[in-house]
Amino acid sequence: MTTANKKTCAVIGAGVSGLAAAIRMHNKGYQVTVFEANPFPGGKCSSESKDGYRFDMGPSVFTMPHYVDELFEMSGKNPRDHFNYIKLDPVYRYFFEDGTQLDAYHGKEKFSEQMAEKTNDSKEDIARYLEKTKTIYGLTEEVFLQNSLHKLKNFFTWPVFRGFLNFGKIGAFDTMNGANQKAFKDPRMVKIFNRYSTYNGSSPFLAPATLNVIAHVEIMKGAYYPRGGMVSITASLAKLGKDIGVQFNYSTPVREILIENKKAVGVRTDKGAERFDVVISNMDVYNSYKKLMPGIKGPAKTLDQPKSSSGIIFYWGIKHEFKQLGLHNIFFADDYEAEFDTIFRKKAIYHDPTIYVNITSKHTPTDAPPGCENWFAFINVPNNQGQDWDAFIAEAREHMIRKANRILKTDIRPLIETEMVFDPRIIESRTSSAFGAIYGNSSNNKFAAFLRHANFSKDIKDLYFCGGSVHPGPSIPLCLLSAKITTNLIK
Numbered sequence: 001m002t003t004a005n006k007k008t009c010a011v012i013g014a015g016v017s018g019l020a021a022a023i024r025m026h027n028k029g030y031q032v033t034v035f036e037a038n039p040f041p042g043g044k045c046s047s048e049s050k051d052g053y054r055f056d057m058g059p060s061v062f063t064m065p066h067y068v069d070e071l072f073e074m075s076g077k078n079p080r081d082h083f084n085y086i087k088l089d090p091v092y093r094y095f096f097e098d099g100t101q102l103d104a105y106h107g108k109e110k111f112s113e114q115m116a117e118k119t120n121d122s123k124e125d126i127a128r129y130l131e132k133t134k135t136i137y138g139l140t141e142e143v144f145l146q147n148s149l150h151k152l153k154n155f156f157t158w159p160v161f162r163g164f165l166n167f168g169k170i171g172a173f174d175t176m177n178g179a180n181q182k183a184f185k186d187p188r189m190v191k192i193f194n195r196y197s198t199y200n201g202s203s204p205f206l207a208p209a210t211l212n213v214i215a216h217v218e219i220m221k222g223a224y225y226p227r228g229g230m231v232s233i234t235a236s237l238a239k240l241g242k243d244i245g246v247q248f249n250y251s252t253p254v255r256e257i258l259i260e261n262k263k264a265v266g267v268r269t270d271k272g273a274e275r276f277d278v279v280i281s282n283m284d285v286y287n288s289y290k291k292l293m294p295g296i297k298g299p300a301k302t303l304d305q306p307k308s309s310s311g312i313i314f315y316w317g318i319k320h321e322f323k324q325l326g327l328h329n330i331f332f333a334d335d336y337e338a339e340f341d342t343i344f345r346k347k348a349i350y351h352d353p354t355i356y357v358n359i360t361s362k363h364t365p366t367d368a369p370p371g372c373e374n375w376f377a378f379i380n381v382p383n384n385q386g387q388d389w390d391a392f393i394a395e396a397r398e399h400m401i402r403k404a405n406r407i408l409k410t411d412i413r414p415l416i417e418t419e420m421v422f423d424p425r426i427i428e429s430r431t432s433s434a435f436g437a438i439y440g441n442s443s444n445n446k447f448a449a450f451l452r453h454a455n456f457s458k459d460i461k462d463l464y465f466c467g468g469s470v471h472p473g474p475s476i477p478l479c480l481l482s483a484k485i486t487t488n489l490i491k
């Protein structure tokens, strides 16, 4: 087909999902144009440098790398020539106020053995729990992850039927915390597994135990570190898109999705209107409706679901190397339930927060000056409901420094030689995520998976959505899957 008679597709947003959708649509034979509001690609998965330190600004835990690889493969390229990663083992270092340090290794055997050595749970019980998470994965993968949940025909398949027959096994009727309390004697093990609810911005005390499947993905399937940091995922995909002929327009926010006779026909930017056969929005679906189609009545029930948590992140240049820390570190709150209650009910910040510290200079030494470390220090916070964020940031900084000092038995305050900070307002303004929620709708009820927006519009022809705010959900691999599901729906 010549360019002149190719069908055309507009992609709004060059987040990881928009990039994947653009590459897939190009490979389907479309002429693809990406419109990105920022001067750079990647959305949440981007990078900044300051005073000799480089920081990944958003995601840091990377699973299921084959979903990146397959974009190169379908474009006729060897992924290893463009994007590389290493498998992590151990994956995490967990720190508790009682002085315990637990390393989470890859694979059922090693994970269970190491955890059993330092906790009150047996290797057999831990291994049995991991087998259960594997069962949940087996029963839910095809139903939730590989197909649109919103097409009736997808419900008349064997995997869905099998899923319904085994509904009791996927944990839909218990909370994560409920299931984990039953599985483990040691409260530290409960905390370690409850933590996975934060991967989609939910509370383990409210989210269904089905989400224990996330532990399976990380512990059994493995976690990886992309060489050059997380930004190499989106940087390499943006380069791939450009190399195969996708057209990118940066610093070009879309102001309106053009709709005629209930059909998407193009987009309007500050440069004017452009017609396209198909429009895919990678912009947060809530804001796609509210800002780009204000005249269209969106699906209120789906759009008005409670949103996920957000984060306060300090990007600290630390002039010291902490040998006891690894790439991924967690300093756990003493009272996890009180922490989540503060975030989701009080919509405030907790005085003893669980801190996640990511240090890429452990693997990429050039990310920090010699003898120094680049800390991404993150705490979960509520999404933006107009709270006094400047006050919250000042408070959070104190709480986090005091907690790090207790865990590391030193004073980190004089070691912080450079600092940047992100809060929900900044996340909102940089990526158009509604209320600065990182993960779209929260999963704080058992129907949440069904209440994410579909990958297509039910009312407007040729309008599609992809990314963390729609099916199947947030995280890098789910956003890559989202693009796959979306583009598979397009002829």
Ligand SMILES: Cc1cc2nc3c(=O)[nH]c(=O)nc-3n(C[C@H](O)[C@H](O)[C@H](O)COP(=O)(O)OP(=O)(O)OC[C@H]3O[C@@H](n4cnc5c(N)ncnc54)[C@H](O)[C@@H]3O)c2cc1C
Binding pocket: 012, 013, 014, 015, 016, 017, 018, 035, 036, 037, 038, 041, 042, 043, 044, 045, 057, 058, 059, 060, 061, 062, 063, 252, 253, 254, 255, 282, 283, 284, 311, 313, 427, 430, 431, 432, 433, 438, 439, 466, 467, 468, 469, 473, 474, 475, 476, 477, 479
């Ligand atoms: C602090 C933080 C930590 C995280 N940790 C992890 C993690 O460890 N592991 C993991 O897998 N995931 C993690 N995530 C989640 C993950 O980053 C996201 O799920 C994923 O990057 C979202 O990608 P996306 O393509 O849906 O959207 P986004 O990255 O939000 O991209 C949307 C893009 O659309 C653009 N845009 C919006 N509106 C318009 C418009 N009108 N016109 C043009 N362009 C527009 C935006 O500028 C942006 O570039 C984290 C996220 C954050 C913020």
